[in-house]
Amino acid sequence: MILGEHDLTALALTLRLAALTTVILLLIGTPLAWWLARSRWRLKFLVEAVVALPLVLPPTVLGFYLLVALGPHGPIGGLMAALGGRPLAFTFTGLVIGSVIYSLPFVVQPLQDAFRAIGRRPLEVAATLRASPLDRFFTVAVPLARPGFLTAAVLGFAHTLGEFGVVLMIGGNIPGQTQVVSIAIYDHVEAMEYAQAHWISGGLLLLSFLMLITVYALNRRFRVVKP
Amino acid sequence: MTIEARFHIDRGGFSLTVDLSLPARGVTAVFGPSGCGKTTLLRAIAGLEFCQGGYLRVGGAVWQDGRQFLPPHKRPIGYVFQEPSLFDHLSVRRNLEYGLKRLKASARKVPLDQAVGLLGIGHLLERRPHQLSGGEQQRVAIARALAVSPALLLLDEPLAALDMTRKREILPYLESLHRELAIPVLYVSHSRDEVARLADHLVLLEDGRIQAAGPVGELFSRLDLALAHGPETETLIEAVVARHDEEFELTYLDFPGGRIAVARNPLPPGSLARLQIQARDVSITLARQSNTSILNIFPAAVDEICKEGPAQVTVRLMVGPVPLLSRITRKSAADLGLKPGKPVFAQVKSVALLS
Numbered sequence: 001m002i003l004g005e006h007d008l009t010a011l012a013l014t015l016r017l018a019a020l021t022t023v024i025l026l027l028i029g030t031p032l033a034w035w036l037a038r039s040r041w042r043l044k045f046l047v048e049a050v051v052a053l054p055l056v057l058p059p060t061v062l063g064f065y066l067l068v069a070l071g072p073h074g075p076i077g078g079l080m081a082a083l084g085g086r087p088l089a090f091t092f093t094g095l096v097i098g099s100v101i102y103s104l105p106f107v108v109q110p111l112q113d114a115f116r117a118i119g120r121r122p123l124e125v126a127a128t129l130r131a132s133p134l135d136r137f138f139t140v141a142v143p144l145a146r147p148g149f150l151t152a153a154v155l156g157f158a159h160t161l162g163e164f165g166v167v168l169m170i171g172g173n174i175p176g177q178t179q180v181v182s183i184a185i186y187d188h189v190e191a192m193e194y195a196q197a198h199w200i201s202g203g204l205l206l207l208s209f210l211m212l213i214t215v216y217a218l219n220r221r222f223r224v225v226k227p
Numbered sequence: 228m229t230i231e232a233r234f235h236i237d238r239g240g241f242s243l244t245v246d247l248s249l250p251a252r253g254v255t256a257v258f259g260p261s262g263c264g265k266t267t268l269l270r271a272i273a274g275l276e277f278c279q280g281g282y283l284r285v286g287g288a289v290w291q292d293g294r295q296f297l298p299p300h301k302r303p304i305g306y307v308f309q310e311p312s313l314f315d316h317l318s319v320r321r322n323l324e325y326g327l328k329r330l331k332a333s334a335r336k337v338p339l340d341q342a343v344g345l346l347g348i349g350h351l352l353e354r355r356p357h358q359l360s361g362g363e364q365q366r367v368a369i370a371r372a373l374a375v376s377p378a379l380l381l382l383d384e385p386l387a388a389l390d391m392t393r394k395r396e397i398l399p400y401l402e403s404l405h406r407e408l409a410i411p412v413l414y415v416s417h418s419r420d421e422v423a424r425l426a427d428h429l430v431l432l433e434d435g436r437i438q439a440a441g442p443v444g445e446l447f448s449r450l451d452l453a454l455a456h457g458p459e460t461e462t463l464i465e466a467v468v469a470r471h472d473e474e475f476e477l478t479y480l481d482f483p484g485g486r487i488a489v490a491r492n493p494l495p496p497g498s499l500a501r502l503q504i505q506a507r508d509v510s511i512t513l514a515r516q517s518n519t520s521i522l523n524i525f526p527a528a529v530d531e532i533c534k535e536g537p538a539q540v541t542v543r544l545m546v547g548p549v550p551l552l553s554r555i556t557r558k559s560a561a562d563l564g565l566k567p568g569k570p571v572f573a574q575v576k577s578v579a580l581l582s
Contacts, residue, residue, distance in 0.1 A: 121312050124275050127299040128306035129326030129375060135300075139325075143316040 003199055009176050010184040011200070017092070017180060018160040021099040025107040025156045026149070028100075033111030033152075034137070055105050063169025066098050070170060090172045095180075098166045106155040114148020115141060147219045154215045158208050228252065230379070230411075233282040234271045236264075236435075243267050243435040249428065251286055251379065254405055254412040256426035256443070258419075264435040265415040266309070269383050272413065273306050274299035285379055303334075305372030305380045305410075310388045311364030313356035319367050320352040326375035336376035337408065345407065346370040346400050362393030366400060373408070380412045386421065401425060419454075423447070423463055423503060424581050448550035450533040450543050455552060460506040460541060462552045463581075468498045477522075484546030488522045489578045501581040506541060508576040509553035513563055515572050523575035527551065529565050544573050551575075 036048060054062060070077045070088040077087035088094035118141060126136040142149070164182040171178030173187070181200055188197040228251040236243040243264040249255050257265045270276035272283060274290065274297060283291040290297045305326075313322050327339060343349050346366040356364055365385055372380060385401075386394045398421070405412065405425065416422055422429065422443065429446045431438040431454070439452055444463040447454055454460075466480035466487060476491040480500060487502065494500060515524060527544040535541045540560045542553045551573055565571070 121308065122314060124299070125306075125308065125312045125314070126325070127275065128273060128302075128304060129371070130300050130329035131325075132300055135329070140314060144314075146316075 003196060006175055006179070007181075007184055007196060007200060010179045010181050011203075013092075013176065013178075014161060014180040014182075017095055017099060018157045020096055021103060021160045022107075022153055022157045024096070024100050025103060026153060029104065029107040029111055029152065029156075033108045034115055034141070036108070036112045037115035051108050052105050054102050059102065059163070059165025060169055062102060063098065063166040066094070066101070066166065066170045070094050070097065089170055090174065090178060092177055095167060095171045095178055098170050099160045099163055102163055102166045103156045103159045106159045107152040110148045110151040110155060111145065114145035114151075117148075118144045150218055151215050154211045158211050161204060161208065228286040228411075230272075230286075230413075231282070231284045232268075232272060234268065234278050235280065236267060236271065236276070236278045241267075241435065243271075245432075245437055247430065247437065247440060249413075249430070249440070251411045252409070253427035254414055254425050255428040255430060256422045257413065257415045257430045257432055258422050258426075259417065259432035259438075261417055263432045265417070265432055266383055268432065269306075269381050269413060269415050272379075273304055273381055274302050275306075303376075303378040305375055305377035307365070307368050307372050307380075307382045307385045309384045311356075311361060311368050313359075313364055313367055313371075315356055317356075318352070319348070319354050319356065319359070322356065322367060323352075323371050323374055326371060330375055334376055337373050339374050342370040342373040345373070345404055360393070361389050362396045365389065365393075365397060369397075369400070369404070373404070373410075377410060380410050382412060382414045384415050384417065386418070387416075398424065419459055423461065424501075445550075448543060448552050450531050450541060450552075455506075455541060455543075456533070456535060460552055460554060462504045462506065462509075462550065464502045464504065464549060464551075466500050466502050468492075468494045468496050468500060470496055482549060484527075484549040484551075485525050487575070487578060489580055492580055503579040503581050504551065504575055505577070505579075506552040506554035508578075509544075509551060510574045510576065511542065511544070511553055511555060511559070511563060511565070512572045512574060516574065519574070521574045521576055523578065525551075525573045525575070527571055527573045529567055529569045529571060531567060532560060532565060544571065546573060 036044065067089055068074050072078065072081055072087040077089060081087055088097065122140050122144060123136050126140045131139060162182060163180065167178065167180050167183060173179050173183055181204060185197050185200050230249040230251045232245060232247045234243060234245050245268060257268060259265055267276060271278055271281060277296060280293065281291050289295070290302055314325065317325065323339060323343070327335065346369055348363065348366050348370055351359060351363055351367065359367065369385060386397055389397070402425065414425060426443045428441070429443040430440045431446065431452060439446055439449065444465060446452060447461065447463050449455060464482050466482040469479045469481045469486060471478050471491060477488050478490070478492050480487050480489065480502065489502070525546045527546045529542060530545045530550065531543040533541045534557070535554065538557055539554060540557050542555060542560065542565060544551045544553060553573060
C-alpha cells in the first residue's frame with residue numbers, strides 16, 4: 001500500500017467532516033431555504049447575498065475572519081474561553097463551523113430553488129385538506145422537493161471534501177485532528193511524493209464524480225416522474 | 228342556514244368589495260368575466276386569502292371577524308382549484324385519503340366509496356396523477372374534496388382548464404353530486420352554459436363589485452342585467468314532470484305559468500327539471516293561433532321592452548308569475564303595438580331540458 005497511515009487518517013477525518021457538515025447544513029439550511037423561498041420580506045435579498053458570499057469569497061478570506069473570530073481573542077473564541085471551554089481555532093469543531101459556513105450556499109440554494117419550484121398551490125391544496133402548516137411542510141413540501149434535497153446533500157458533501165483554504169487557515173494541519181485530504185495532497189506535492197498525491201487525488205476525483213453522476217441520474221429520473 | 232360574507236380587498240389596481248348573504252344550500256354560482264374577482268372571493272371564503280377587516284359567517288359559525296381568523300385547514304370546506312392540483316408524489320388513492328386521514332372519525336360523513344363512485348374513478352385508484360387525463364385528474368380532485376365531508380364545497384372553475392369533450396365528461400358528475408349530496412356548493416364560473424345547467428342561485432360579479440344576486444331563473448330574465456342581452460339570451464324555468472304521452476313520445480311538465488310539452492324524456496312523473504328556452508325561439512302573437520304547428524302557446528302580458536342593437540328588441544313577458552324573454556325585430560314590436568301591460572300570446576318553438 002502506497003498510502004501511509006497519515007493519509008488514511010486524513011481521509012477518514014475528511015469523510016467524517018463532510019458527513020457531519022452535510023447533516024448540520026441540512027438541519028439549518030432547510031428552514032433557511034424554506035424561509036427564503038416563501039418570505040416576501042423586503043430586505044430578503046440581503047440574507048440571500050450573505051448566504052451566497054462563500055461562493056465568491058476567496059476561502060482564505062473566509063478562513064482568516066473565522067480564525068480571528070474563533071481564536072482566543074476573537075468574539076466567539078473569547079466567549080468559549082470565558083465559559084471555560086477551549087478556543088475553537090485549530091480544532092475539529094472549528095473545522096466543522098468553518099465548513100458549514102463555507103458550504104452553506106451549496107445546500108441552501110438547491111433547496112431554495114426546489115421549494116420555490118413547488119409553488120404555493122400544492123400547499124394551499126393541503127391546507128384545504130385539513131393539513132396544518134407543519135403537516136403541509138413535511139407531507140407535501142419535503143417530498144416534492146426531494147430532488148433538491150439530494151442535490152443539496154451531495155453538493156454540500158462534495159464541496160466540503162474539496163475544502164482547502166478555509167481549513168488551512170483555521171485548522172492548521174494537525175494529523176488526526178484537522179488534517180484533511182486536500183492538505184495531505186498538498187503536503188505530498190511539497191515533499192515531491194507524486195505517487196501518493198496521485199493516489200489520493202485520483203480517489204477524490206473518482207468519489208466526487210460518482211456522487212455527481214448519482215445526483216444527475218436520480219434527478220433525471222425524478223423529472224421523468226413529474227409531468 | 229346562510230352564508231354571510233363581507234370583504235374589501237384592495238391590491239394595486241384591483242379591488243373587490245362584496246357584501247353578500249347567500250343561501251347555504253344548493254349550488255350558488257359566482258359568475259362574471261375573467262379578472263372580476265371571482266377567484267379572489269372564493270379564496271377569501273376558503274381563508275387562502277386574508278383580508279383585513281373581513282367578515283364571514285357560515286351557518287352558525289363565524290370564520291372571520293375583527294378578532295379572529297380561522298386558518299384554512301380548520302375550515303370545514305372542500306376546495307377544487309381551476310387546474311387539476313393532485314399531489315404528484317402520491318397515488319390517486321393516497322391523494323383521496325390525504326384529507327380523509329386528517330379528519331376526526333366523527334366528522335367523516337361522505338364515505339370514500341361514495342365519492343369514488345359518484346365521480347366514476349374506481350378504476351384509477353392505483354395510478355399516479357401524471358398517468359391520468361386532465362378530466363380524470365379533475366374528477367379525482369373533486370372526489371378528494373368531497374372525501375373531507377365538507378360543510379361547504381368551493382369549486383373554482385373546475386372545468387375551465389378542460390376542453391369541451393372533458394367538460395361534457397365531468398358535467399354529469401357535478402349534476403349528480405348536486406342531487407345526491409346535500410352539500411352547499413359555491414361554484415365560480417365564467418361559462419353561461421355551466422351556470423344555466425348547475426346553479427340554483429347566482430351572484431353576478433363585475434370589476435370587483437356585485438351587480439346582482441338572486442335565484443338563477445330570476446337573474447337570467449332581468450333586462451337591466453347584461454345576462455339578458457347578447458346572442459345567447461335565454462329563460463330558465465323550473466318545472467315538474469307531470470306525465471308522459473306514450474303515443475306521441477312527449478313529456479308534459481308543469482310550471483307556475485302552465486303546462487309545457489317537450490320531447491319524451493326518461494324522468495319519472497314528479498321529478499324536478501330545469502327548462503331552457505332561447506329568447507329567439509319565443510314569438511309573440513296578439514291572438515291565439517289555432518292553425519299552427521307550435522305546441523306550447525301561453526297567454527302572457529308584456530312586462531318590459533328593451534332595445535337590442537339597431538333592429539331588435541328583447542321583450543320580457545310574464546306567463547303568470549314566470550318571466551319569459553322573447554327576442555323579436557323592432558318592426559314586429561312596433562307593428563304589434565307592444566307596450567308594458569299589453570296582453571299577448573307567447574309561442575315557444577323549442578324547449579331544452581337541462582336536467
